[in-house]
Amino acid sequence: MVTASKPLRADAARNREKLLAAATQLFAERGLDVPMEHIARRAEVSIGTLYKHFPTREDLVSAIFPERLAALDVIGEKALVDQDPWHAFVVYLEDLYALQAEDRGLNDILARDLPNAPEVVSACHRGAGHAETLIMHAIAGGGLRPDFSITDMATLTRAMAQVIRDSPGEWRRFLSIYVDGLRAQ
Amino acid sequence: MVTASKPLRADAARNREKLLAAATQLFAERGLDVPMEHIARRAEVSIGTLYKHFPTREDLVSAIFPERLAALDVIGEKALVDQDPWHAFVVYLEDLYALQAEDRGLNDILARDLPNAPEVVSACHRGAGHAETLIMHAIAGGGLRPDFSITDMATLTRAMAQVIRDSPGEWRRFLSIYVDGLRAQ
DNA sequence: ACAAAACTTGAGGGCACCCTCGACTTAACC
DNA sequence: GGTTAAGTCGAGGGTGCCCTCAAGTTTTGT
Numbered sequence: 001m002v003t004a005s006k007p008l009r010a011d012a013a014r015n016r017e018k019l020l021a022a023a024t025q026l027f028a029e030r031g032l033d034v035p036m037e038h039i040a041r042r043a044e045v046s047i048g049t050l051y052k053h054f055p056t057r058e059d060l061v062s063a064i065f066p067e068r069l070a071a072l073d074v075i076g077e078k079a080l081v082d083q084d085p086w087h088a089f090v091v092y093l094e095d096l097y098a099l100q101a102e103d104r105g106l107n108d109i110l111a112r113d114l115p116n117a118p119e120v121v122s123a124c125h126r127g128a129g130h131a132e133t134l135i136m137h138a139i140a141g142g143g144l145r146p147d148f149s150i151t152d153m154a155t156l157t158r159a160m161a162q163v164i165r166d167s168p169g170e171w172r173r174f175l176s177i178y179v180d181g182l183r184a185q
Numbered sequence: 186m187v188t189a190s191k192p193l194r195a196d197a198a199r200n201r202e203k204l205l206a207a208a209t210q211l212f213a214e215r216g217l218d219v220p221m222e223h224i225a226r227r228a229e230v231s232i233g234t235l236y237k238h239f240p241t242r243e244d245l246v247s248a249i250f251p252e253r254l255a256a257l258d259v260i261g262e263k264a265l266v267d268q269d270p271w272h273a274f275v276v277y278l279e280d281l282y283a284l285q286a287e288d289r290g291l292n293d294i295l296a297r298d299l300p301n302a303p304e305v306v307s308a309c310h311r312g313a314g315h316a317e318t319l320i321m322h323a324i325a326g327g328g329l330r331p332d333f334s335i336t337d338m339a340t341l342t343r344a345m346a347q348v349i350r351d352s353p354g355e356w357r358r359f360l361s362i363y364v365d366g367l368r369a370q
Numbered sequence: 371a372c373a374a375a376a377c378t379t380g381a382g383g384g385c386a387c388c389c390t391c392g393a394c395t396t397a398a399c400c
Numbered sequence: 401g402g403t404t405a406a407g408t409c410g411a412g413g414g415t416g417c418c419c420t421c422a423a424g425t426t427t428t429g430t
Contacts, residue, residue, distance in 0.1 A: 009376055009427055035417060046379045051419065112351070145362075152362065155348055155355045162347035163340055166297075170340045177330075177337065181366030194397055194406055220387060231409045236389065 016053050018043040023060050027105030032061065061109075062117030068106055069123035071099055076130030086143025089134045090179055096157075097171055101164045111161030145184050201238050203228040208245050212290030217246065246294075247302030253291055254308035256284055261315030271328025274319045275364055281342075282356055286349045296346030330369050 008016065022043035026034045036057065040050040054060040075095040082088030100107045109120065131153055138144035156178065163171050193201065207228035211219045221242065225235040239245040260280040267273035285292045294305065316338055323329035341363065348356050 011426065012377060015378085036419085037417075047418095048380070048420080049378055052377070055419090111347075145365075148362075151355070152358065155352055155359050158351055159344040159348050159359065162296075163344050166343055167340055170336070173337065174340050174344065177333075177366040178363055179366065180330075181362040181364065196397070197407055200408085221389085222387075232388095233390080233409055234407075237407070240389090 012053075015043070015045050015049055018045060019050055019053055019060075020063060024064050027061075027064065028103045031104040032057070032108040058117050061105075062119050065105070065109060065117070066119045066123060068103065069109075069120065069127070072096070072123060072127040073130070075099070076127060076134075079134055080130065084143075085134070085137035085141035086183075089138040089144060092131070092134050093175060093179065094172075097160050097164070097175060100157075100160065101168055101171055104165075107161050107164055111158050139184075142184055145182055148182060197238075200228070200230050200234055203230060204235055204238055204245075205248060209249050212246075212249065213288045216289040217242070217293040243302050246290075247304050250290070250294060250302070251304045251308060253288065254294075254305065254312070257281070257308060257312040258315070260284070261312060261319075264319055265315065269328075270319070270322035270326035271368075274323040274329060277316070277319050278360060278364065279357075282345050282349070282360060285342075285345065286353060286356055289350075292346050292349055296343050324369075327369055330367055333367060 019039065023039045026039055026042060036050060037047055039060070040047045043050070054063065075092060078095070079088040079092035082091065100110055110124075128150060132150050135144065135148060135150065135153065139146050139148065160171060160175065163174050204224065208224045211224055211227060221235060222232055224245070225232045228235070239248065260277060264273040264277035264280070267276065285295055295309075313335060317335050320329065320333060320335065320338065324331050324333065345356060345360070348359050
């Protein structure tokens with residue numbers, strides 16, 4: 001899958017890397033809406049060069065986020081080996097939102113449903129798959145209220161995105177109250 | 186306080202009303218960020234006239250929202266006469282978010298903390314006062330977890346704003362889970 | 371060292387929104 | 401009805417972002 005279709009010229013390869021580095025930083029700091037001009041400037045490259053390498057913002061996103069989203073798989077798999085299904089589920093939520101809180105771009109991706117890039121979409125689906133399994137196990141184990149669904153989790157995730165955006169210090173507190181509402185009974 | 190400083194000319198008074206009506210509609214439908222041009226167009230008035238009457242968006246907001254925010258007082262006072270303090274608190278939350286769900290402009294005002302207009306600010310303070318009393322009573326009554334604070338409520342409100350924006354059908358469900366997390370014990 | 375191909379550059383056109391201001395219109399008062 | 405202050409109008413200037421493309425530069429292969 002490394003499809004090195006056409007080998008880039010030396011300067012082009014260098015600029016591509018500088019662009020990716022700049023975009024990675026800025027997406028994390030300021031979210032996916034950061035102006036293209038800012039990315040080009042931080043990469044010390046002209047706006048035209050940015051568009052040569054990445055004709056759309058989507059292209060940039062899909063070049064960057066598959067790696068970021070791999071972290072989702074890591075926490076998902078970590079949770080799946082946990083013996084206590086309720087504990088696994090809670091830890092998963094904590095890890096997920098900690099990730100979101102660290103990266104505004106990731107927060108944006110998980111909040112809105114705009115990631116049209118196929119690799120991003122599939123990573124999100126994998127994440128949802130993990131979540132669904134964890135939910136089922138936690139319900140079966142009797143810890144999680146039986147009516148909790150993946151839809152509720154999506155809603156929670158969007159709500160958390162907002163909390164993280166405007167009061168980053170509050171998300172753990174917010175989550176802990178919500179989680180108390182999730183216990184069976 | 187009706188300060189009819191200078192009596193408006195007949196046409197001006199008419200236009201002012203048309204502008205207020207248009208803005209009230211559009212704020213409720215599309216939120217506070219609706220373009221000024223749209224408001225003028227819906228009022229069938231030129232953009233210049235809009236700016237003559239309301240030099241800033243803030244002026245428009247503070248002409249419209251005090252009335253809307255009075256609804257907050259109504260639900261606050263309704264809740265305060267409820268005998269059961271836990272029930273009062275829960276009903277207050279439900280009424281509040283139902284209000285938010287009906288009016289995107291109100292949702293915006295309560296979510297972001299941008300309402301600089303003095304009358305809007307004071308209405309929000311009154312609302313927060315009611316909320317704080319209800320919280321104290323509900324804690325004293327033993328229904329609400331004792332560590333719940335007005336800060337938590339502000340966080341919840343912003344989270345709800347987001348839920349209402351991107352999945353208006355989900356807010357009751359979301360609230361009910363959160364409220365389950367709020368019971369004492 | 372040269373030519374061709376690949377790449378870079380930034381001025382500039384487009385768009386959506388903001389807001390202003392001078393020329394026109396109209397209500398109000400005599 | 402005429403005067404004039406009050407009000408209306410909308411073209412247009414400003415900003416910030418989008419994206420393109422013709423002209424210039426650099427790498428690569430010979």
